[in-house]
Every structure is written in structure tokens, then in C-alpha cells.
Amino acid sequence: MTYFQKVVLFSNVFLFVPVTVMASEGTTEHGNAFTYTLAVLALIVVAAKIAGAIAERFKQVSVLGELLLGVALAVPALFGFHALQELATNELVNFLSEVAVILLLFQVGLESNLQEMKRVGINSAIVAVVGVIVPFLLGTYVLAPWLFPGAGDIFGLFLGATLTATSVGITARVFKDLGVSTTKNAKVVLGAAVIDDVIGLVILAVVNGIVQSGSVHMGDVAWISVKAFAFLAVSIVLGRVLAEPISAILSRITAGIGMKMAMALAFAFGYAYLGSLFGLAPIVGAFAAGLLLDHVHFRRFSSPKFISTIQDVMEGSKDSGVIDRMHIAIEGFRERHIEDLIEDFGQWFIPIFFVMTGLSVNLAVFGNLKVLFAALALTGVAVIGKIVAGFFAGKGTDWKIVGFGMVPRGEVGLIFASIGQQSGVLNDEAFAVVVVMIILTTLITPIMLPMFLKKKEA
């Protein structure tokens, strides 16, 4: 058996069999659909965490493991077993998936350090813009009409859009592993990725608006772009103005982590809703909430016992150097950014989205060689588009490193694809092609980057 066959077999014995048994047993007789869904999801999340850990052992991002787990779980459907696919139409599962992407984009927003973005400046901006425009144009106006003739304008726009957003997590890790995070190449890539996210979300807002209205009018496109940019810009400005007072209020609240998490989530969910009132996708709102709270710091009170132990130690010590450094350590421990709170909370939800996305791939379409070819062509365009961007990185940079650093698509591309599928714009073939493209672009980077980086050193 190949490694892939083993993974498919193992994951299906672990998940498919129990779920099928549960599906035939649980929901009808005792009428507790909630508990059934929860139990299945709990199993899926555990499996996803294991798949993520395996991916990390192979120097890949955990998201890739979670996505591939979903694809592996789509195998039984080829033989007529659809118990897991039925989950994808379960309203509760869809609800939790929506919570997952909102939390995910909120996190991305929180991590988007705008000050750093400003510092890398013009080079990153050019790389980002070129890296969005080139693959978008190639996808929309070359690949879409060629590979899917007659699929229409909106289809083309969506296919192009899935090619735009860079998922820089994996690149950041490669840079870090090789100890080159502070080089100019790395800074340009990381800065461009943040700008990419912002542009990508505006594109998503536009595409989402077009899907809802069902037609492409330049006036609409302009209006949605203005709204999305304004929404993000206002959030950023508000964030800068309100960060201090909000931090001050929050640091006065002594009611523990629960209150702070409730407030952070109220921002995320409230903004997601606010975004939808403006006709924007909820994730644009969630991202804006993250930008808004980027500078807000929460104080943490979760382990007073530990802190008092440390304080006891300090009081017993006569070494003033020790005492000073302990004070700093305690402060560092108490100050906890919202990011950590949300990450802990999101840990359980986010894998649901990736597994369900993988599971939604109809593997039967790959029986058609054209689909396989389309997947490779889309991947090629995805790589070429970002490499072109690498040429604009300016003096002191290497186009290969910058280009391949920008190649992985990952989370945001998947969100685009799943919106496209749910709204019916992307058919089974196109959705499968996009998922394969995302998997391949995510696999390529950690293989190619170290080669270029080592060559350069040598």
C-alpha cells in the first residue's frame, strides 16, 4: 500500500465507519440530532488535529493535513457511501463552519500588523498588487474561457479570484526554520502577504456582490470596492484611535478571561454582521474587527496561583537582578494579546471548515483527464503569477525567493472556493480543480524555497 492509501484507509476506519453506524442508529430513534452532530464533529476535529500534526512532521502546515483528511474522507463516496457527505448539508455543521471562517479571518486581522506593513512600504505593495493582478487576469481571461468554455463571466471572475490571496503562514515558517526571517526578501514577502489579504478581501467582496446580483456591472463593482475599502479603512482608523481607551477599559475589568473573550468575540461577530449589512461577506467584517483590535491589549489573570508562587520566590531571594527579571517575566505573562484568547477558542472550530472543504470535493471528477489537466494548468498559472510579482521586489532581493514565497494559497483561497461552490458559481469540476491547486501550491513552497536559499548561501 502507498502512504496515501494507508491514510485513506486509516482515516475512514477511524471516522467513516463510526459515523455510518451513528447515522443509522442515532438521529431517528432517540431524536437527538444535536448530540449526534456534536459527537461526529468531535471525532472529526480529533482526526483533523492528528492529520495536522502528521503534516507538520512532514514540514507542511497543519491546514494541509486537515484539508487532505477531508479529501481522504471523500473517497468512500466514490463507492456510493455518502454518510459523511450528508454532514456537508447539515445546517448545524454549516453554522459551525461559518463560525470557523469568521474566527479564522478575525485571527488573520489581528495578526496583520499594520505598522509593519507600512515599514516594508512600496516594494511590498508593488509585489502584492502585481501578485494579485497577474494571476487574476490569467485565471479570469485566459484559463477560464480555455478550460471551461461557456461557463460564463461570473465563473471566470471567481476562478481568477481564488488565485489571488497569498497564505504566507508556510513561507513564514520556512524563513524562520532557516533563520532568514529578517532578510529583505523575507520582509518584502511578509509585508506583501498582508496587503494581499486586504486586496483579496476587497476582491471577495466584489465577487460576492456580483454573485448575489447575478450579473457584472462596472458600477456595482466600483461601488462594492469603495464600500469594502471604506469599511476596512474606517476600521483601521478607529482601531488606531480607540486602541488606547479600549485597552484602558479592558485592563480595569477584573472579571477574568471570560469577559474579555466575550468582548473580543462580540467585536468579531458584531463586525461580521455589520459587514453583511453593508452587503459585504461576513469574513470581511471579521477581518476588519481584527484590524480594529490589533493594538488592543488585554490583561490576563488566569493563573494567579502561579504568579503568587513566583512572587514568593522573589521575596525570598536576595539577588536584585533575579527580582528585576522576574518582574518583567510576570508582566509578560499577564499581558496577553486577544490573539491568544481567540486562538485557543478557535482551535476547535477551524479544523471543521478545512475538513468539510476537503470532504466537499467530488473525487469522481478526476476520472476525467481534462479535469486533472485543468488542475495542473491552474497550479501553473498560480505559480507563474506570483513569480512575475517577484521581479518587482526591488534591489537586494531575489525574484525566485520572493516569488515562490508568495505561491501558497491556503486558507483564504479555500474560503473563496467554498463560497463559490455553495453559491453554485463553481461546479464540481471547478471546485475540485481549485482545491487541488491550493494543495499543490502549498506543497511546492517548502520544497523549493530551501533550495534557493541554500544555493544563495553557497
Next chain:
Amino acid sequence: MTYFQKVVLFSNVFLFVPVTVMASEGTTEHGNAFTYTLAVLALIVVAAKIAGAIAERFKQVSVLGELLLGVALAVPALFGFHALQELATNELVNFLSEVAVILLLFQVGLESNLQEMKRVGINSAIVAVVGVIVPFLLGTYVLAPWLFPGAGDIFGLFLGATLTATSVGITARVFKDLGVSTTKNAKVVLGAAVIDDVIGLVILAVVNGIVQSGSVHMGDVAWISVKAFAFLAVSIVLGRVLAEPISAILSRITAGIGMKMAMALAFAFGYAYLGSLFGLAPIVGAFAAGLLLDHVHFRRFSSPKFISTIQDVMEGSKDSGVIDRMHIAIEGFRERHIEDLIEDFGQWFIPIFFVMTGLSVNLAVFGNLKVLFAALALTGVAVIGKIVAGFFAGKGTDWKIVGFGMVPRGEVGLIFASIGQQSGVLNDEAFAVVVVMIILTTLITPIMLPMFLKKKEA
């Protein structure tokens, strides 16, 4: 304005108005019911946290604040505004409420230290059994036929069941505040409360089974009792046997908090489902999962940076006493019980249940003086039943302290009541009466206990 009026006004301006606006605005046009529900819930949870913090300032448990917030939010319904009540029939809200009670009972199970239960022994057991039987019999066979004539056997059983379970959180806090946690009185009460939980859940299982079958057969009652006891007993035994190997496996997992939380939740949700397969309520399963994992310890890796700072300090220090104590501190910090992980996760869900329960009270029923009288009568029986139990606490105890210590009903009683309401066994009047009883019993204890305790000292 009275304080209560202020709270009603404030909470409704803060919550009711936005929700009404959102309800009329959000769901239809843009079709994103998920985001609307999330945003409303996020606001409700923030309000609940504030209400909880206010309750704590008045030396009450936060649960009471959350429940009263729900009741305050039920006021606009008196004037024909039902926007918030509609949430109670929203499937997503009901789903999250179900998640909340499962997490809550999982926590209760984790906190139920069985070894301590064994140690307090026979006195606690007698107090617990008497404190369950007396109010149950009084409620079922005296109050129910008298106050709600013709409501039927099942109704009576349910009303009696809501009177059984002790919610000892508030008593524990009063004991702790007054520094008497280690007295015999306190130990008997805390031990009895744990046994109470177990008995209460068996009663719930029985009552739940009766509701589902629609009739009372002694054979069924016996069979469900056996199943519930067996389920809990097997979980306890498995917990004792498997704690060591599970802990060993988990401590080898280095994939961070996410994996551990996923596994803990898989236990909770999986057991809840398993319970439902045996015809037991999901919360019985969740409680069993808590008992099972009671002794399992997870290692924590969340703040490696902090730990390495501490380690740096230790390396720099020449005082061996400091170093030894720092090692102990780091170990204490790394070892983290599942309880903490689940508590952080549950923080956001659990208030939803309490607010929704308060919100489900139809305040209009209190226009009928009979209902008010019934509420007071039920509260009287709830107090008397536990005080009778106090007489059985044995030598060296004070019946007033033990009795009033057992009076608060709280969480488990509310879960009973909401199951009763949702299944249609408890009508609006009875549900309102039970909620008022729970509020009053929870208010009485922190007022009465300190009086008795101070008298004794003097």
C-alpha cells in the same frame, strides 16, 4: 426608579433595541441568518458577563446574574415585543444551549472529586439521600396535586425532580469567604452535594425516560435507574483504570492545547451521544465523561516563551533554594487539568443557556396571584426539604448550617426545568414557578449562612 427597574431598562436598551433592529433588518434581505444569530448571541454573552460580574459584587453567584438578565429581557414581551423570545425557538440558539449544558455538566463531572466523596462518607451520603427524597416526595405528592390539580403524574414527578439537585457553588464560596471550608459542616455539605449530583442525574434519566414513553411504569423506572447507575459506575471504574495510561499518552502529545482540547471535547460529546444511545439524557453522558477524566492530567505547552524566560533567570541565579522552587513553579504551571481548558472554552457558551432560560419565563403568568403563591410554596418546600436533611448530618455538625448550605438549586435544577418546558410537561406557570424557586433558593443561602456562622463563633 428601583434598582430592578434600572437593570430592566438598561439591559433592554443595550440588548432589546439592537436585536429588534437587527431582526427587522438583517435576516431576510442579505440572507445571512448565521451571522445575525452570532452577533445577537455575542451581545447577549457580553451582557451576561456584565450581569454576572454585578451579581458577584453583591456576593451572589454569577449564574444568578445571568438568569436575572434573562428574566429582565423577558419584560418587553409583556408589552407585545417578542423579538428576543423568537431566539428561544431558533434552532442554532437551541443547539448552542445544548452545547452549553453538555459543557456545564462535563465540568461538574470533572470537579466531582470521587476520592473526597468517599472520605466524607456516610454522613454526607445520608444528608444527600434525605435531601433528595424529602423535597422530591413533598413536591410530587403534596405540592403538585395541591397547586396544579389535574396536571397529571408526569407533571408531578417533574416538579419534584426540579427540587432535588443541590447547586453547591454558592455555598462553597460563602464557606471560603468566611474561612470555614475545612470545618466538618462544610465537608458534609460539599460531599453531599456531589452525591446529590449523581442522584439528581439518575432522577433526570428516569424522568426523561418517562417523558419520552409518556407513561409511568415501575418496570421502566427501575430499568432506567439501573442503566443510569450502571453507566455512571462503569465510567467511574473506567476512569480509575484508564487515568494513568490516558495521562501518559496525552503527556507525550506535543501538538499543543488544540489537540488536548479536541480530545477532551471528543470525550464529552462522544459520551453525551453514548448516553443518548442508552436512552439517557445527553447531560448524563457528559457528566459521566467528566467523572471518567477526573484523574487525567494534561500537560500544557502554551507559554514556552515564559518558561524559557524563567529558565534563563534560574540559570543566572546562584541561589539553589530559588532554583528548586522555580522548578516546582514551572511544573505546576505546565501541568494543567482538563478543567481549565474546558472552562475557558465553555465561558462563552454557558451564559447562553442561563439567559435563554430566564428569557423563556412568561412573566405574564405572575399577573395571577395563585402563581406567585405557588412560587413561594415551592420555595418553602425546597428549603424545608434540605433543612430536614440537615438533621441527619451527624455529630459535630449544625443542622442550620448544613441545611441552608444545601438549599441553592441553581444549574441542575434549571436544566431539569428547561427539559420539562421543552418537552411540554411543564406549562408556562409551572416553569415560571420553578425558575422563581431557583432564584429565591440561590438568594437565601448567602444571606442566611453568614448569620448562623457568625452566631456560632460568638
